[in-house]
Amino acid sequence: METMGRHVIAELWECDFDKLNDMNYIEQTFVDAALKSGAEIREVAFHKFAPQGVSGVVIISESHLTIHTFPEHGYASIDVYTCGHLDPTIAANYIAAALGAKTRETVEVPRGMGPVKVDPLIPTVTA
Amino acid sequence: METMGRHVIAELWECDFDKLNDMNYIEQTFVDAALKSGAEIREVAFHKFAPQGVSGVVIISESHLTIHTFPEHGYASIDVYTCGHLDPTIAANYIAAALGAKTRETVEVPRGMGPVKVDPLIPTVTA
Numbered sequence: 001m002e003t004m005g006r007h008v009i010a011e012l013w014e015c016d017f018d019k020l021n022d023m024n025y026i027e028q029t030f031v032d033a034a035l036k037s038g039a040e041i042r043e044v045a046f047h048k049f050a051p052q053g054v055s056g057v058v059i060i061s062e063s064h065l066t067i068h069t070f071p072e073h074g075y076a077s078i079d080v081y082t083c084g085h086l087d088p089t090i091a092a093n094y095i096a097a098a099l100g101a102k103t104r105e106t107v108e109v110p111r112g113m114g115p116v117k118v119d120p121l122i123p124t125v126t127a
Numbered sequence: 128m129e130t131m132g133r134h135v136i137a138e139l140w141e142c143d144f145d146k147l148n149d150m151n152y153i154e155q156t157f158v159d160a161a162l163k164s165g166a167e168i169r170e171v172a173f174h175k176f177a178p179q180g181v182s183g184v185v186i187i188s189e190s191h192l193t194i195h196t197f198p199e200h201g202y203a204s205i206d207v208y209t210c211g212h213l214d215p216t217i218a219a220n221y222i223a224a225a226l227g228a229k230t231r232e233t234v235e236v237p238r239g240m241g242p243v244k245v246d247p248l249i250p251t252v253t254a
Contacts, residue, residue: 003197005204007136009236045170047186055191057184059174063195064184068210070130070239077132077238079206083195107236109136111204112197 003112005063005083008092012076014102020071023048023056029098030058030065033091037082062086067095076101081111130239132190132210135219139203141229147198150175150183156225157185157192160218164209189213194222203228208238 019025027046034041039060046056052072058065063081070076076099080088088108096104146152154173161168166187173183179199185192190208197203203226207215215235223231 003200003202003204005195009134009238011239042174042182043172043184045172045184045186047169049188055169055186057170057172057186057191057193059172059182059184061176063204064182064193066184066191066193066208068132068190068208073130075130075239077130077190077208079208081193081195081204081206109234109236111136112138112200112202 002083005081005111006088007063007079007081007109007111008088009107009109010078010080010092010096011105012078012096012099012101013104014074015069015076016100017071017074019099020069020074020076021052021054023054026054026067026069027056029095030056030067033080033094033098034058034060034065036094037080037086037088037091039082039086039091065091065095083112129210132208132238133215134190134206134208134236134238135215136234136236137205137207137219137223138232139205139223139226139228140231141201142196142203143227144198144201146226147196147201147203148179148181150181153181153194153196154183156222157183157194160207160221160225161185161187161192163221164213164215164218166209166213166218192218210239
């Protein structure tokens with residue numbers, strides 16, 4: 001199996017409070033995002049925090065998608081890491097739209113190729 | 128809850144083949160790494176691939192730890208993301224040692240503070 005992967009790190013701001021606090025909605029969004037990317041889902045684990053916030057992961061054959069939400073700040077921290085031929089920006093864009101993010105900061109980190117480098121992908125996107 | 132976090136991305140090379148292919152060992156290593164960091168574990172999900180390789184995640188109250196291993200390349204791709212007062216390098220160092228990594232590339236990405244920046248932490252460490 002090829003080690004090379006693409007890891008998209010995205011900071012989503014000004015998201016919808018209720019969506020960031022709805023574990024079932026986020027879990028379904030992440031499953032849909034993985035499938036839209038063409039990924040094969042292996043494990044799904046999400047957790048709801050009190051009084052608010054959701055964390056979760058979808059492990060795919062091609063690596064993973066994760067999220068941590070801070071509804072009180074309108075903020076979601078997401079990672080979409082794929083190896084093989086998949087494009088992680090498909091899932092990242094889908095998730096950002098589903099959470100109603102008005103501002104997004106994104107970088108892409110190539111993985112598994114030796115020294116770690118970081119490519120700015122979308123330094124700032126304001127809807 | 129504070130959005131600010133520290134995300135350590137580490138590429139571990141020249142690791143021990145058998146350890147990279149032992150799901151139970153990796154899961155226990157990750158649980159121990161999280162606890163040594165002072166993290167509170169919320170979800171644990173690991174998956175063994177055929178013919179080889181392990182992927183997994185430990186979701187902690189303070190974010191997550193993930194791994195993907197490629198035993199045939201002696202390579203493990205790990206992420207340790209913590210928010211609050213925790214130090215993600217404690218877990219990253221523990222995992223690298225447990226997997227027998229002889230070469231390591233590490234960067235740290237501050238999360239939840241606005242624009243994404245990347246600080247080189249340990250560009251290259253060769254044991």
